[in-house]
Amino acid sequence: MKIELADIGKKYRNEWIFRKTNLTFSAGESYTFVGPNGSGKSTLLQVIAGVLPQSEGKITYSSANKEISIDDIFKEITIAAPYLELVEEFTLLETVEFHQQFKPFKNQISPVQLLELIQLAQHKNKMVKNFSSGMKQRLKLGLAFYSDCPIIMLDEPTSNLDAQATAWYLSQVEQHTQDRLLIICSNQPHEYTFCKNIVDIRDFKLK
Numbered sequence: 001m002k003i004e005l006a007d008i009g010k011k012y013r014n015e016w017i018f019r020k021t022n023l024t025f026s027a028g029e030s031y032t033f034v035g036p037n038g039s040g041k042s043t044l045l046q047v048i049a050g051v052l053p054q055s056e057g058k059i060t061y062s063s064a065n066k067e068i069s070i071d072d073i074f075k076e077i078t079i080a081a082p083y084l085e086l087v088e089e090f091t092l093l094e095t096v097e098f099h100q101q102f103k104p105f106k107n108q109i110s111p112v113q114l115l116e117l118i119q120l121a122q123h124k125n126k127m128v129k130n131f132s133s134g135m136k137q138r139l140k141l142g143l144a145f146y147s148d149c150p151i152i153m154l155d156e157p158t159s160n161l162d163a164q165a166t167a168w169y170l171s172q173v174e175q176h177t178q179d180r181l182l183i184i185c186s187n188q189p190h191e192y193t194f195c196k197n198i199v200d201i202r203d204f205k206l207k
């Protein structure tokens with residue numbers, strides 16, 4: 001799996017958030033977008049995911065040298081982000097069952113097994129609206145790590161996580177991302193210490 005950005009730019013009204021962005025992302029690697037609040041990390045992530053359209057430039061997705069169309073790329077990507085909401089009226093089990101219809105889990109893991117793996121099994125009949133923010137974040141991360149997708153995108157992965165849950169996140173990264181393409185947006189060095197490829201969004205601000 002490979003994603004190539006050629007002269008990508010994004011603007012909101014008259015404000016360019018980034019321009020002339022040329023980057024290549026490859027399977028088996030992890031990348032972290034860093035930069036101050038409001039610099040454009042989440043925007044770049046969403047442009048790469050095909051959730052937001054770029055204002056200029058071209059993005060090419062490919063697997064085994066075969067191009068993947070933008071219309072099909074959503075099947076290859078799983079995202080956990082603060083702005084992607086869970087359905088509050090579902091129970092935990094319903095949430096996982098619903099998710100699985102669109103994004104099946106690795107190794108044919110069942111929804112009930114997934115809840116054991118993410119250590120939330122005792123809450124399976126609790127409605128998501130009654131989850132704490134940390135429980136919601138663990139659920140979002142669990143859905144991302146266990147979905148059978150080659151690309152994982154995590155925006156602010158440890159937001160609302162306590163020390164024990166942060167340790168769990170780091171163990172999950174190690175376990176689930178070896179052969180996948182991982183992209184993180186972060187302001188917290190402890191959530192990307194393992195990452196070799198740091199992309200500073202300020203490098204793509206035109207002076």
Ligand SMILES: Nc1ncnc2c1ncn2[C@@H]1O[C@H](COP(=O)(O)OP(=O)(O)OP(=O)(O)O)[C@@H](O)[C@H]1O
Pocket residue numbers: 012017035036037038039040041042043044185187
């Ligand atoms: N829908 C929108 N319309 C107009 N401007 C927007 C919109 N979404 C984001 N922006 C602007 O784009 C810029 C980049 O925002 P973005 O959320 O990508 O930053 P970020 O680096 O992820 O920030 P943070 O670290 O606070 O999460 C900000 O100036 C923001 O106000």
